[in-house]
Amino acid sequence: MAIAAVAVIAAPAPAVAAPKEKKEVDCTQVKCLALTFDDGPSKYAGKLLDILKKHDAKATFFLQGQYVKSRPSFVKRMVKEGHGIGNHSYSHPDFTKADAGKIRSEIKKTNDAIKKAAGVEPKLLRPPYGLSDLQVSDIAAEFGMPIVLWTGGSRDWESRDVEKIKKQTMSVVKGDAIILMHDWVKQTVDAMPAIIKTLQRNGYHLVTVDDIIKHQDLKPGDAFPLPEGWEN
Numbered sequence: 001m002a003i004a005a006v007a008v009i010a011a012p013a014p015a016v017a018a019p020k021e022k023k024e025v026d027c028t029q030v031k032c033l034a035l036t037f038d039d040g041p042s043k044y045a046g047k048l049l050d051i052l053k054k055h056d057a058k059a060t061f062f063l064q065g066q067y068v069k070s071r072p073s074f075v076k077r078m079v080k081e082g083h084g085i086g087n088h089s090y091s092h093p094d095f096t097k098a099d100a101g102k103i104r105s106e107i108k109k110t111n112d113a114i115k116k117a118a119g120v121e122p123k124l125l126r127p128p129y130g131l132s133d134l135q136v137s138d139i140a141a142e143f144g145m146p147i148v149l150w151t152g153g154s155r156d157w158e159s160r161d162v163e164k165i166k167k168q169t170m171s172v173v174k175g176d177a178i179i180l181m182h183d184w185v186k187q188t189v190d191a192m193p194a195i196i197k198t199l200q201r202n203g204y205h206l207v208t209v210d211d212i213i214k215h216q217d218l219k220p221g222d223a224f225p226l227p228e229g230w231e232n
Contacts, residue, residue, distance in 0.1 A: 060084030065110030084208035141221030
C-alpha cells in the first residue's frame with residue numbers, strides 16, 4: 001500500500017512535564033487488558049483519571065478534537081500520567097459516508113489539537129462508530145496510523161446503568177481484550193473502581209493499547225482486531 005506524505009507545519013510544542021515512565025509489562029507472559037474510552041475528554045475525565053491513578057491502572061483515550069480544544073488540561077494530564085492517546089476524529093462524522101478531504105481534515109485537526117494541548121501526536125486512529133472501509137484505511141496509512149477497534153464493549157452508552165455496565169464489561173473480559181467504554185457516561189466513571197478492583201483481583205494488568213498490539217506488527221492503515229470480512 002503506498003503511503004503518501006502528509007505535510008505538517010511545525011509549531012512550538014507547549015511546555016509540558018515529562019510523561020510518567022511506564023512500567024514495562026510483557027503481555028506474552030501475564031494477563032493484560034486495555035480499557036479504552038472514546039469521545040472525550042468529557043467533563044468527567046478528571047474524576048476518571050483520579051480513579052485510574054489511585055489503582056495504578058493505565059487506559060487509552062481515543063479523543064475528539066473538539067473536546068481536546070475545550071479541555072486541553074485533561075489531555076496534558078493523560079499524557080503526563082502515562083495513558084495512551086488516540087485520534088477519534090474532530091467532530092465524530094461517519095468516515096464511510098465522508099469524502100477523502102473531510103476525513104483528512106478530521107484526522108489532522110485532531111492531531112494538531114492534541115499536539116497543541118500535550119506536546120505529542122497520536123499514533124493510533126479509531127474511526128467514529130468503529131466504521132471503516134478501504135478509503136479510510138488508505139487515509140490512515142497516509143498519516144502513518146494503524147486503526148484500532150475493540151474486542152468487546154461495555155454498551156455503556158445504551159444502558160447508562162452502573163450495574164449493567166459492570167456486568168456487560170465483565171462478560172467480554174479475556175486476555176489481551178480491548179474494551180470500548182465512554183468517559184462521557186457518568187455511570188461508567190462511577191463503575192470504574194469496582195471494575196478495576198475485580199480485574200486486578202483476577203490477575204489482569206490494565207495496560208495501554210500499545211502494550212496489547214506491540215507484537216501484532218501492524219502497518220499504517222492496518223486494522224486490529226480485524227472487522228469481519230477484512231484482510232490486512
